[in-house]
Amino acid sequence: MPAVPDQKRILERLAAAGLRPTRQRIGLSSLLFGSGHRHVTAEHLHGEALACGLRVSLATVYNALHQMTGAGMLREVVVEAGRFYFDTNTSAHHHFFHEESGLLTDVPGRAIHLEALLPPPPPGTRVKLVDVVIRLEKLPDEGQAVLQC
């Protein structure tokens, strides 16, 4: 796998956002944008960074996440009162939220174009974003794959 091109891509990304390529921001960006799309909380990312040997404070993680959100590199997703989730996929899409585990995942497939189905916004306002969160719960029973009619 091309580790150096990844590094370069991350530096370019930060430069494009007008953020200085500090050790902390490079490390966090690597974790966030290293492979595929991710959904993280500040605390989770902080723990991951420490586990990888990146010395960074929680406050800096919060700062970085908000700066990146402001720069359009991340999108904030509201699924739980009292917790911030950040999504590396900034395009229009929907989410599954597993309430028991706190896991947030993208809904596969192209986003349904809800805008066409939804009523127009009240006068004097404009639609900024449509959030769709599908809240999931575990099925009560798992071991009866045969018994259904």
Added chain:
Amino acid sequence: MPAVPDQKRILERLAAAGLRPTRQRIGLSSLLFGSGHRHVTAEHLHGEALACGLRVSLATVYNALHQMTGAGMLREVVVEAGRFYFDTNTSAHHHFFHEESGLLTDVPGRAIHLEALLPPPPPGTRVKLVDVVIRLEKLPDEGQAVLQC
């Protein structure tokens, strides 16, 4: 307006939920279910109660809101990280959220049946709830009602 029948309806509602009709719960229920559907935060409801002369602590407001949510009288809506909103309309419907003012309103008209449009949940899980929040922002300019083609 029939003030006494309202009172009776509220007492019945509390009884059905298995909650004792205390002065605080009756007062809060009156504010919540007195007329039409409402969207409140704990703090907002607390302020309203105090303004109406109901002596109640914020902690009791929180307790009551959660008890009522558990009893199915209210539904919790997550629109902002760090704040709980409660909705007296527990049926399936969607929301407009005015980010600048913090105002939450129901989307008029019958809810779109998203379930039919959405992909199936991952194996081992079941859809508990589908939340649709349409985030609104004020239109930048307000004073050109005539200039539109």
Added chain:
DNA sequence: ATAGCTGCAAATGCTTTGCAAGGCC
């Protein structure tokens, strides 16, 4: 009478902020 509620204040959990020290251009 007794089980359940309430109020207060303290505690919690997540997030933000202030300021001195350090790092990038």
Added chain:
DNA sequence: GGCCTTGCAAAGCATTTGCAGCTAT
């Protein structure tokens, strides 16, 4: 060198909890 960043610790905010006293049945 100057300005942006970081880290730490303290502050902030919304919510929850513990416990003594009160209340509905």
